[in-house]
Amino acid sequence: MVVASPNLSKTGKLREIEIPIIDLSADRSEVSKLIVKACEEFGFFKVINHGVPHDVITRMEQQGYEFFAKPASRKQQAGPANPYGYGSKNIGLKGDIGEVEYLLLPTNPLSIDDNSKTISSTDPYKFSCAVRGYVEAVNKLAYEILELMAVGLEAPDPSVLSRLIRDGDSLLRFNHYPKVDGGATSPSCIGFGEHTDPQILTLLRSNDVDGLQISLDDGVWVPVNSHPVSAFCINVGDVLQVMTNGRFLSVRHRAMVNSYNSRMSMAYFSAPPLDATISCLPVLLTPQKPPLYRSFTWAEYKKATYSLRLGESRLNLFKARRDDDENSN
Ligand SMILES: C=C1C[C@]23C[C@@]1(O)CC[C@H]2[C@@]12CC[C@H](O)[C@@](C)(C(=O)O1)[C@H]2[C@@H]3C(=O)O
Numbered sequence: 001m002v003v004a005s006p007n008l009s010k011t012g013k014l015r016e017i018e019i020p021i022i023d024l025s026a027d028r029s030e031v032s033k034l035i036v037k038a039c040e041e042f043g044f045f046k047v048i049n050h051g052v053p054h055d056v057i058t059r060m061e062q063q064g065y066e067f068f069a070k071p072a073s074r075k076q077q078a079g080p081a082n083p084y085g086y087g088s089k090n091i092g093l094k095g096d097i098g099e100v101e102y103l104l105l106p107t108n109p110l111s112i113d114d115n116s117k118t119i120s121s122t123d124p125y126k127f128s129c130a131v132r133g134y135v136e137a138v139n140k141l142a143y144e145i146l147e148l149m150a151v152g153l154e155a156p157d158p159s160v161l162s163r164l165i166r167d168g169d170s171l172l173r174f175n176h177y178p179k180v181d182g183g184a185t186s187p188s189c190i191g192f193g194e195h196t197d198p199q200i201l202t203l204l205r206s207n208d209v210d211g212l213q214i215s216l217d218d219g220v221w222v223p224v225n226s227h228p229v230s231a232f233c234i235n236v237g238d239v240l241q242v243m244t245n246g247r248f249l250s251v252r253h254r255a256m257v258n259s260y261n262s263r264m265s266m267a268y269f270s271a272p273p274l275d276a277t278i279s280c281l282p283v284l285l286t287p288q289k290p291p292l293y294r295s296f297t298w299a300e301y302k303k304a305t306y307s308l309r310l311g312e313s314r315l316n317l318f319k320a321r322r323d324d325d326e327n328s329n
C-alpha cells in the first residue's frame with residue numbers, strides 16, 4: 001500500500017481552493033472566457049447544465065457497479081489490461097501499482113461491442129448500449145467545450161480544436177477504489193498515483209465520494225471535492241497544453257482511497273486519431289512566444305506515454321530545441 005504525502009500547506013492547514021464551477025447554459029461568450037481562465041489557472045474546472053442526460057449517466061454507473069461487484073475470477077476474464085481490459089492494482093505496463101481496479105476501453109462502437117462480450121456474459125447488449133450512449137453524449141460535450149475554448153482563445157476557426165477529436169483514439173475508463181482497511185487512524189493511501197493525462201481533454205464523472213486531488217505549482221495537494229449535482233470535472237491533457245503553447249496547464253493529479261466509502265469514477269479521455277499532427281495553434285504564436293514544443297503525431301506521443309511510468313513527465317521529451325524554432329521560420 002502506498003501512503004500519501006499530506007496535502008498540507010507550509011502553515012499546516014489544508015489548502016482550500018474551490019475549482020471553478022461553470023454553468024454551460026450561461027451566455028456563450030462569458031462561458032468561453034471563464035473556461036480559458038480556469039484552464040490557465042488550474043487546468044481543471046467543473047461543468048453543470050452540460051447536456052449529458054441524467055439517465056445516460058445513471059445507466060452507465062449502474063453497469064460499472066454491476067461489473068465491479070462480480071467475483072474476482074469473473075472480472076479477470078476481461079483482463080489482464082494490456083493496456084485495455086480489466087486491471088486490478090497494476091496500472092499500465094511499467095510496474096505502477098495503486099489501490100484501484102479498472103476497466104479501460106477503446107470507444108469505437110465495434111470495440112465496445114467486442115469488449116462487452118467478456119465484460120458481461122449475461123447481458124453484453126445492455127452493457128454495450130449503456131457505454132455507446134454514454135460515449136456519444138460525452139463526446140458531444142467534449143466537442144462543445146473544445147469549441148468554447150477556441151472561441152475564448154480568439155482562434156479564427158472555432159472548430160480548430162474540436163475537429164481533432166473526430167474519429168479519434170478516445171478511451172473510456174471505469175475506476176473503482178474499494179474501501180481500505182484500517183479504520184479512522186489509517187493514513188489515506190494512493191488509489192491512482194500522480195500523473196498528467198496525455199490526451200486533449202478528460203471528462204470525469206464520479207460518485208459522491210471525494211478522492212481526486214490536484215497538485216498546484218508549489219507542490220501542495222488540493223482536493224477537488226465531488227459536486228452534489230451531476231457535474232463533470234474537466235481537465236486539460238498534455239496535447240492541449242502543447243496546442244496552447246503552455247497557456248493551458250495539464251496539471252498533475254491523483255486519486256486517494258479512504259476507509260469509509262468506495263469511490264467509482266468514469267473518465268472519458270478525448271484524443272485525436274493516431275495519425276493527427278499536434279502543434280501549437282498559430283493564433284498563439286508570436287515572435288516573442290515561439291513554440292515551446294516540437295510537432296509530433298498522436299501515435300508518437302502515445303508510444304512515449306506507454307514507454308514511461310505513470311508519474312514521469314513525458315512532455316519534456318517533446319520540448320522544442322532552439323534550432324527547431326529557427327527552421328520553422
Ligand atoms: C503507467 C501508465 C498507465 C497509463 C500509461 C502509462 O505508461 C503512463 C500514462 C498512464 C495514463 C494516465 C491517464 C489515463 O488513465 C491513461 C489511460 C492514459 O492514457 O495514460 C493511463 C495509461 C493506462 O492506464 O494505460
Ligand SMILES: O=C(O)CCC(=O)C(=O)O
Nearest residue numbers: 173175192212255265267
Ligand atoms: O478516479 C479519479 O478521480 C481520477 C482518475 C484518473 O486520473 C485517471 O483515470 O486518469
Ligand SMILES: [Fe+2]
Nearest residue numbers: 195196197253
Ligand atoms: Fe488522470
